[in-house]
Amino acid sequence: MKVRIDPDVCQGHTLCNLAAPKVFSLREEDGHAYVADEDVPADQEELVRKAVLTCPEGAISIDEG
Amino acid sequence: MASDDRVVVDFDQHSPAYKAGFPQVSHELRSQCPATWSERHGGYWIITGRDLLGEMAKHPELFSNDHDPLGIRQGYGGVAIPSPVGGTTRGGFLEMDPPEQLEYRRVLNPFLSPAAVERWRPLVTELTKACLDDVVESGAIDFVDDLANVVPAVLTMGMLGLPLVDWVHYCEPAHAIVYTPPNSPAFAKVLEGNLAMVERLAEAMASMRTRPRAGMIKALVDARDDGADFDEGDILGTLVLLIGGGFDTTTALTSHALHWLDGRPVDRQQLLADPSLLDTAAEEFVRYATPAQGGGRTVTRDCEVGGFRFAEGERVWMAYALANHDPDAYAEPDEIVLERFPNRHAAFGLGVHRCIGSNLARMSFKTMLTEVLTRLPEYRCLEEGVVRYEDIGTINGYQHLPAVFPPQSRQGPPVVDVIDAWQERLEHDAPA
Numbered sequence: 001m002k003v004r005i006d007p008d009v010c011q012g013h014t015l016c017n018l019a020a021p022k023v024f025s026l027r028e029e030d031g032h033a034y035v036a037d038e039d040v041p042a043d044q045e046e047l048v049r050k051a052v053l054t055c056p057e058g059a060i061s062i063d064e065g
Numbered sequence: 066m067a068s069d070d071r072v073v074v075d076f077d078q079h080s081p082a083y084k085a086g087f088p089q090v091s092h093e094l095r096s097q098c099p100a101t102w103s104e105r106h107g108g109y110w111i112i113t114g115r116d117l118l119g120e121m122a123k124h125p126e127l128f129s130n131d132h133d134p135l136g137i138r139q140g141y142g143g144v145a146i147p148s149p150v151g152g153t154t155r156g157g158f159l160e161m162d163p164p165e166q167l168e169y170r171r172v173l174n175p176f177l178s179p180a181a182v183e184r185w186r187p188l189v190t191e192l193t194k195a196c197l198d199d200v201v202e203s204g205a206i207d208f209v210d211d212l213a214n215v216v217p218a219v220l221t222m223g224m225l226g227l228p229l230v231d232w233v234h235y236c237e238p239a240h241a242i243v244y245t246p247p248n249s250p251a252f253a254k255v256l257e258g259n260l261a262m263v264e265r266l267a268e269a270m271a272s273m274r275t276r277p278r279a280g281m282i283k284a285l286v287d288a289r290d291d292g293a294d295f296d297e298g299d300i301l302g303t304l305v306l307l308i309g310g311g312f313d314t315t316t317a318l319t320s321h322a323l324h325w326l327d328g329r330p331v332d333r334q335q336l337l338a339d340p341s342l343l344d345t346a347a348e349e350f351v352r353y354a355t356p357a358q359g360g361g362r363t364v365t366r367d368c369e370v371g372g373f374r375f376a377e378g379e380r381v382w383m384a385y386a387l388a389n390h391d392p393d394a395y396a397e398p399d400e401i402v403l404e405r406f407p408n409r410h411a412a413f414g415l416g417v418h419r420c421i422g423s424n425l426a427r428m429s430f431k432t433m434l435t436e437v438l439t440r441l442p443e444y445r446c447l448e449e450g451v452v453r454y455e456d457i458g459t460i461n462g463y464q465h466l467p468a469v470f471p472p473q474s475r476q477g478p479p480v481v482d483v484i485d486a487w488q489e490r491l492e493h494d495a496p497a
Contacts, residue, residue, distance in 0.1 A: 009123070011419040014179060018344055019407070028181075030174035031424055054407030056415055058119065 001040040002063040003048050005033050009059035019054055020047035033059075069374065076103040076111055078146075078358060078382065078458030079246065087457065088353075088399055091387035100373045106147040109361070109380035110373075113387040115394035115411065117371040121362075121383065122416030124370060125162055128362035128381055130418060132160035141363040145459070146382050148361075150247070157303030159310075159360075163417055169295070169303055170421060172288045176224055176281050182424045184496035185220060188487055189429050192216050193436040194476070195483040201440070204472035207450075209463050212437070213319040214240065214312070217429055219484060221311035223491060224425075225304065226280020227269055229484045238262040239312045244454040244464055266304045270297075279491075281307065307422075310357075315426045317356035317462035319433050324466055325350070325401060326438075327446040332403060337438050346403040347427055347434075352410035353401050354461055355386035360414060385411040386461065444470040 003023065005016075012031040016024040023044050024033045040048050040062075052060045074094060077083060083090060091113055094101050099114025112118050121128055132143025132155035142148035143160040155161070158169035175181060196212045206212065218232040218239075238258040245255045273286045282304060289295040326333055336343050362381040367374070375381070388411050390398040395408070413420035420426070437444070450467035454460060478486075 011416060012178075012423075013413065013419060014424065015348070015407075015409070017179075018348075026179050028175075028178060030170075031178035031180075050407050054409050056119070056409045056411060056413075057123075 001045050001048065001065055002038045003035055003040050003051075004038060004061050004063075005035060006059045006061070007032065007034075009057050010055075011057050011059075013056045015054045015056065016051035016060060019051035020044055023048055024051060071100075071102040072098040074101045074103055074111070076101065077105045078384070079456045080458075084453070084455075084457045087461070088386070088390040091384075091390040091398075092392075094387065095391060100371075107380065109146055109382050110375070111382050111384050111387070113384050113391065114371075115388040115391040115409075117373070118383055118385070118388045118411060119415055120371045121381070122411075122414070122418075124368075125417050127365055127368050127370065127375070128383075129162050129365050130160055130166070130360070130362060131162050132156060139363075139365075142361065142380060143363075144361045146361040146380055154298050154302050157299065157306035159306050159418065160302070161299075165294075166417065168288075168293060169285070169299075172284050172293070173281055173303075173307075173421060176284070177421055177425055179424045181496075182428050185223065185425075186428055186432065188223060188496075189216060189220055189432045190436070191477075191483050191487070192219055192480065193433050194440075195478060195480040197436060197440045198475040198477050199479050201473045201475055205467065205469050206441070206444070208323050208437075208466040208468060209316065209320055210465065212433060213316040213323075213466075215480065216433055217315040218312050220425070220429060221308060223487070223496075224281055224311070225269075225307065226273070226278035226282050229488050229491070231265075234265060235262055235308055236312065239308050240316070240462075240464075243309070243313050243460045244456065244462060246456045249455075262308075263301065263305060266308075267301055270301060270304065310420065310422050311425070313460050313462060314356040314420075314422075315429050317460055318351055318354060318426065318430050320463035320466045321354035321356075321461070322346075322350045322430070322434055323437060323444075323468075324446055324451065324463070327444075327468070330442075333438050333442065336403070337435065342403055343431055343435065345406045345408065347431055348408045348410060349401055349403055349405045350430075351412040351426075352389045352395070352405075352408060355389050355410075355412045356461055357412070357414070357420070358386040358458055358461055359384040360418065383414075385414060441468075441470045444468045 010032050016033050095113040099117045101111050131141045133140050134152045158166045200206045218236045222229045222232050241255045242259045273283050285300045360383045364375040364379045366377050392398050413423040447467040452465040454462045
């Protein structure tokens, strides 16, 4: 699975970080989210799907590959 | 204005009927249409569908926050519906559009990111403990006056770079301007107090050049001196906005949660035992109560969004509070489900205007809630003394939330000492 955040849509709600803190990090300067590695470890896939559903802006997309 | 096929409803978020009917009123409107039209306040759209709201929030170029009371630009009415009568200034960057709005946020964001906010946790914790210590021997507390008004206010002072003890000068004016309806006899006096507060802020702003204190005021003033196109009046408007946003919303959220937890001992224990439950519960309380109920917009040009036609100049109320009860987005929307997650609530707003203090609000709220549940596990609210805001259409808040508990002995220093000690520390090393 690959995950991507659209930086123009993310507004820093931080809920993805709440869902999957190992995958989604928050920028020091404004709290907007980023992923250090777009390849999702197998044990994080379910949490990332939750993150997609909880993002208030719909900024996260996944490619189940 | 209503000339086409729009669904016209009798609606006013400032009315007693709204307060009495919240949140069920959400369903009465949405079952007719996710976008309805009220003829009150000169006419405005009410957006209650969660998906429609999300779509509209992605288009700040179509739905403007601009407030232009002097008619220099398009004369738009800003985020309050109705617009304040006789106003001459706009409410900081919340009443601006991008890119101007983003310039202010760029300066302030570094103070309010999760990482920056974390550095203030020790102050919030010590202050919360002191607020409780100041009342524990009496066995009685007003959660609003004795805790939820105090902590966010002192914290906001610190973040702005104002003397912490000054919170008392800002607290009552900042709350009263929100909970007093403009047509009430008390309003003139409230307005007077608010103007005195703005005056005080203007002086504080001027003093940053002669006696600089680290914080958000200095950052704004410095940015202006460094060439940012910040109008002096807009900086002042921004400070009023940060005070309003910093004080009233977290107070409201904390009050709602403590009131709901009255008579729910199992939930209290679970919240204390499980930090991850506290995380999801915080999002759920903010969704359910939605302290900042909505925001006004003005349509910038004739357009169609989500299948609805909007005409230039029309006013729109983005009803976050009502969209947060949309059953298409949340199962059992009128129930508080502490473990609800995912929870894509709109309580901090959506799009470029997302509440800039959301991380601060979460940290303050969770700290206050945890300390209360730890220290006063047996508190009981006194229903006859509970006073909610008369008008909840702007902020869904409480004026009073009294409670009793078995008296106990104090464990730490009083609020005044904590404030003094922290002031001393901030003079040397501000957290942000």
